[in-house]
Amino acid sequence: MSATSPAPDQPLLRDAAVIVDTSVSLTLGTDSLLVVDERFARKPDRGCCGLCKSKEPETKHAIALLNVLDAELRSSTLVITYARPAGKNEVSVATLAYPVSQKESSTIEPWVRKLVERAYGSAQRRKRLKVLVNPFGGTGTASYLYETYAAPIFAAAKCEMDVQATTHRGHAIEIAEQLDLDAYDAVICCSGDGLPYEVFNGLGKRANGREALARMAVAMLPCGSGNGMTWNCFGTDSVSITAVEIVKGLRTPLDLVSITQKDSRTLSFLSQSFGIVADSDLGTDNIRWMGAQRFTFGFLIRLLQRTIYPCDLAIKVDMKDKMAIKEHYISFKNRSDDPASADSDRTEAAKQSPGLPELKYGTVMDKLPEDWEIIPGETMGNFYAGNMAIMSKDTNFFPAALPNDGYLDVVTIDGMVSRASSLKMMNELATGGFFCMPDVNVRKATAFRLVPHEKEGYISIDGEQVPFEAFQAEVHHGLGTMLSKSGRVYEAEGPRV
Secondary structure, eight states: OTTOOOOTTSOEEEEEEEEETTTEEEEEESSEEEEEEOTTOOOOOGGGTTTOOOOOOOSEEEEEGGGEEEEEEETTEEEEEEEEEOSSSOEEEEEEEEEOOHHHHHHHHHHHHHHHHHHHTTSOSSOEEEEEEOTTSTTSOHHHHIIIIIHHHHHHTTOEEEEEEOOSTTHHHHHHHHOOTTTOSEEEEEESTHHHHHHHHHHHHSTTHHHHHHHSEEEEEEOSSOOHHHHHHHSOOOHHHHHHHHHTOEEEEEEEEEEEETTEEEEESSEEEEEHHHHHHHTTGGGGGGTTHHHHHHHHHHHHHTOOOOEEEEEEEEEOOHHHHHHHHHHHHTOOSOHHHHHHHHHHHHHHSOSOOOOTTOOTTSOOOTTSEEEOOTTEEEEEEESSSOSSTTOOSOTTOOTTSSOEEEEEEETTSOHHHHHHHHHHHHHTOSTTOTTOEEEEEEEEEEEESSSSOOEEETTEEEOSSOEEEEEEEEEEEEEESSSSSOSSOOOOO
16 A cells, blocks of 8 residues: 555665765665665763653655655755655655755766656656546545545646536536547546546547547546445555555556447446345435445345345356356466557557447347357346456455456346345455355356346446346457556455355
């Protein structure tokens, strides 16, 4: 996590130390900057027999390179700006400034370049950010959270920010559809998962939708109730730490999913749900004031009622053995290819074929492909398909999910399992044991079709309600782009078997 500094005794890089202001040494370690400041050091006061203690400035401390936001020579001063721990789960901007003589400048300048290069690695510096703030999402504090915790971080990192508040549902779709792709590097959503959903769909609606989705990265500051995208990409729900992670974020290809209903086609980046999860989420909108706890409350109420959700379900299954799925995850995680190179190739390919990909399996209105597996759905309790691993804090529903493997992870659970088993499943989400439970069916799939039997109910796409009618999903490998910490996998514990 960005708020944690490595130990100061780590290995140091060759020729990575400089002396400034006579008594201050700055040394680059493998993952931190070691600062030794002897200016305030003094011998103990012998007059009080060693019993008197006064607080003295710290002479040695390490700053994680991840937290270094900027460094430069300003006239005759070396200025280093970084994110400093400020409480249990936050960081704030801090600055080190040391006078540098003209004679020292020739030594300091290359050292500063080396510091910045190591602090940013493969990440783009000084990102140009289109910041969208949803003032109505979650508990309605997005504007305050952005201005207080994120904006200072972005400014300290010399990012360019163009901030715009959304005024109505679908506004982010309109903004993304008209966005100047040459003016920005990323769209930052200050919201819950609803705003990224709109941004991806707005980019996809353009005539050059495939190109727009490849070029424009999307990230989210956690200002909603679920914040699934932030948990997956950065492993935190802290706004200030997420801001640092966005500054250092790596462009990451992201599978997107086409959802068809009758004559409509939309894009999904997070999840598709039907059954108790969709019901517990969308059916509890009246108690949104409870935050993330409203989902738990809704789930328990429906569990006690032992509700089932009958449907017809067919899946284009690619893997369904849990051990094979785990091995696939490990193999993908340990790949040695360069994500940055693959991203460049993908962007160039998108320019050659700019429109959205054609639907390989047609729409929900077409004949069902013969090689799809029919799954019994008369007593369906929960159907949940995930493109990301974590849906909200401590809910790692899809531990084998990967950003860019070309598959959806599909979980189905029979509604007739015992209440005790259902409660255990809920508890195991936080401990990591959910994946290996025998009543939890897991499949890697490239498409599915679900047809509800009832007249009324809930279907959730990325946490957004869509018409309660038949729908079909199809994965598009690496169609979208996000910013993430690793550039390859989500910040979630992988599957256990």
